[in-house]
Amino acid sequence: MEVWVSKSEFKARALEYFRRVxxxxxxxxxxxxxxxxxxxxxxxxxxxxxxxxxxxxxxxxDRPFEPVGLED
Known part of the structure; x- marks a missing residue:
C-alpha cells in the first residue's frame, strides 16, 4: 500500500520515511x-x-476478444 505525505511533512521526517521504505x-x-x-x-x-x-x-x-461464459 502506498503512503502519501506532503512535502512539508516529508521534509521534517525524511530519514524516518526512507527507513520505512x-x-x-x-x-x-x-x-x-x-x-x-x-x-x-x-x-x-x-x-x-x-x-x-x-x-x-x-x-x-485462445479467443481473448470473445465474452467469457458463466461456466468459466
Missing part, C-alpha cells in the same frame, strides 16, 4: 498541495528478478 518495500508518494509529485521506491539490485519470477505464470486465452 527500506524496511517495508512500499512506495512513498510525496505531494505538493495534494497533488502527487514524487514517488520514492526501494532500489532493486536486480530488477529483472521480478520478471523472471513471473515468467510462465500468465495464462493465455
Amino acid at each position: 527500506e524496511r517495508n518495500g512500499e512506495p512513498l508518494i510525496i505531494t505538493d498541495r495534494g497533488r502527487p509529485v514524487l514517488k520514492i521506491v526501494p532500489y532493486l539490485e536486480d530488477p529483472e528478478a521480478a520478471l523472471r519470477a513471473l515468467r510462465g505464470s500468465v495464462l493465455a486465452y
